[in-house]
Amino acid sequence: MSFFRITLLRSAIGLPRRSTDVLKALGLKKRMATVFHAVSPSVAGQIMRVKELVSVEEVDRRLTKQEVHLQRKPDPGYYVEKRAEQERSEVNGLKSRPGARDR
Amino acid sequence: MFKPTNALFGGLLWKTPWRLSSPQKARQRKRLRAVDSVVDTLSAALARNGQSAKAVERWYAEMPREEEMLPKDKYTLFDKKEKSYRKSIHKLPKWTRVSQRVNPPGF
Numbered sequence: 001m002s003f004f005r006i007t008l009l010r011s012a013i014g015l016p017r018r019s020t021d022v023l024k025a026l027g028l029k030k031r032m033a034t035v036f037h038a039v040s041p042s043v044a045g046q047i048m049r050v051k052e053l054v055s056v057e058e059v060d061r062r063l064t065k066q067e068v069h070l071q072r073k074p075d076p077g078y079y080v081e082k083r084a085e086q087e088r089s090e091v092n093g094l095k096s097r098p099g100a101r102d103r
Numbered sequence: 104m105f106k107p108t109n110a111l112f113g114g115l116l117w118k119t120p121w122r123l124s125s126p127q128k129a130r131q132r133k134r135l136r137a138v139d140s141v142v143d144t145l146s147a148a149l150a151r152n153g154q155s156a157k158a159v160e161r162w163y164a165e166m167p168r169e170e171e172m173l174p175k176d177k178y179t180l181f182d183k184k185e186k187s188y189r190k191s192i193h194k195l196p197k198w199t200r201v202s203q204r205v206n207p208p209g210f
Contacts, residue, residue: 002148010200039148041156048158051141052134052200058148 003036003059004043010053022049036062122191123178131177131192131199135169138202166204181206 008028012019026046027035037043039058047056063071079087110116123131146159169177179189180203188210192198 002151004145004148012200014197015200039152039154041149041154044145044149044156045158047141047145048156048162051138052202054141055137056141056144058144058151 002039003062004039004047005034005036005057005059005063006047007032007034007055008053009055012050012053019050019053022046023053026050028054034068119193123193127193128178132169134199135172135177135204139168166202172204176204176206181210 006026006028008023008031011031012023023029026037026043027033036059047054105111110118142159142162145156146163149155149159167176175189178192180192180195181188182190182194192203195201195203
C-alpha cells in the first residue's frame with residue numbers, strides 16, 4: 001500500500017472552476033499544503049487535472065501533520081544539553097523511518 | 104475602475120515585450136520538466152500496483168516530453184492572426200499554469 005504525497009505549489013486563482021474544485025476534493029486549501037492519498041486511478045486522474053499546480057511523491061505511509069511540519073522546520077542552530085540524548089533519538093527515529101520511496 | 108495610463112489612452116504602446124527573455128525561457132523549461140516528473144511519478148506508482156489511469160495513458164500518447172519538444176513549440180504557439188502564424192507563449196492567458204505543448208501540424 002503506497003500513498004501519493006501531494007503538495008500544492010501554485011494556486012488555482014483565475015483558472016477554470018474545475019481546477020479549484022479538484023483541489024478542494026483533494027483537500028488542498030492553500031499553497032504548500034500537503035495531503036496524502038492512497039495510490040489509485042481515480043486519485044491519479046484528479047492529480048492529472050491539476051498537474052501544473054502540484055508536486056507529487058510516492059511514499060510508503062501517511063505522515064502525520066506533525067511529521068510533515070518537522071520535515072519543513074529549519075535547524076534552530078542550537079540544542080539544549082539536558083535534552084540532547086532525547087532529541088537525537090527523535091531525529092534519528094524520524095530519519096530511519098521509511099518516508100519517501102523515490103528521492 | 105479606469106486608470107488612465109499611456110497604454111490605455113490609445114496609441115501604439117506595448118507594455119508586454121513581444122518575445123521571452125532567456126530566464127523566462129529557462130523557467131518555462133523547468134515548469135515543463137516539473138509536469139513531466141509529476142506524470143512519471145503517477146504512472147510509476149500505478150504500474151507498481153498493477154493499475155493504470157486513462158488520463159495518464161492519454162498524456163503519454165499525445166504529449167511530447169520536454170526534451171523531445173522543438174524550441175519553437177516550447178516558446179511559441181500557433182496563432183492564425185500572426186504573419187508567421189506564431190506568437191510567443193507568454194501571450195497565452197495563465198501561460199505558467201497551463202500545458203500548451205502541441206500545435207497544428209505544418210505550422
